[in-house]
Every structure is written in structure tokens, then in C-alpha cells.
Amino acid sequence: MIQWQTRYETGITDIDDDHRRLVALINDLDSALAQDGDMGLVGRVIDALVEYADYHFSREEALMAEAGFDDLAGHVESHADFGQFLGAMVGGCILNPSRETAARIIDYLQEWLVDHILVEDMKYVPLVRGRASSLH
Ligand SMILES: [Fe+2]
Ligand SMILES: [Fe+2]
Structure with missing residues (x-):
């Protein structure tokens, strides 16, 4: 968790x-996996997570573009890499719906999200926040 x-x-x-x-969805995934054998529920939470991550990435990228963030391309690439990796893992989980596969996905998600927020997202924060306060 x-x-x-x-x-x-x-x-x-x-x-x-x-x-x-996103954190709540990853934690939901953890709980879903803890409920014995319900891989259907695990699959539905993964779907919801993929969908919300997509929505969040678009919103974040629009915000960075508006603020003129200079490493927009690098950040977009990081989101895209994550999407690809997650897609491949979800594909693997559909082919082989085991608890081990799902547990590996959760580990990866937890690590990636926290690391991405702390390292990548924090890079655009001063610019976006500065811009927001100059509009008031
Ligand atoms: Fe991001
Ligand atoms: Fe983010």
C-alpha cells in the first residue's frame, strides 16, 4: 500500500x-489481489487505472505546454514509456492471469508513480505554479 x-x-x-x-487505484488493486482468486476484479481495477493514468497524463501535458515547460518532450516520453510498459504487462496478465503477474504489476506501479511524481513531475512545478500566481 x-x-x-x-x-x-x-x-x-x-x-x-x-x-x-492514482494512488487510491493502486491501493485498490492491492486489495483486489488480496481477495482470493478474484482476477476479474483485479482486471477491472487495472482497466480503471490505465484509463485514469491516460486522462491524468493528457491533463498534465496540457498544463506543461501552456506554461511553456522546456522539457515537455522528455516528460511526454516518460508517460509514453510507462503506458507501453503497463500495456505489455497487462497483456501478459490477460494471457497468464496469475497472482504473481498481478503482484509484479502492482510493485512496478507503486515504484514508478512515486518516483515519477518526486523526480519528473516536480520539475515543472515551479514554472506552472509561478505562472498560476502571476495570473491572479
Ligand atoms: Fe508526469
Ligand atoms: Fe503526474
């Missing part, structure tokens, strides 16, 4: 709400 921490906060409400939602 990922415990939300204040150091994950960007101070940008929409982004923090999205990140909290």
Missing part, C-alpha cells in the same frame, strides 16, 4: 487530486 505523504504534493490542486486518485 502507498501511504500518501505531503512530499508528494505539488500544490497544484488538479494534479494533486489526480495523483491521490
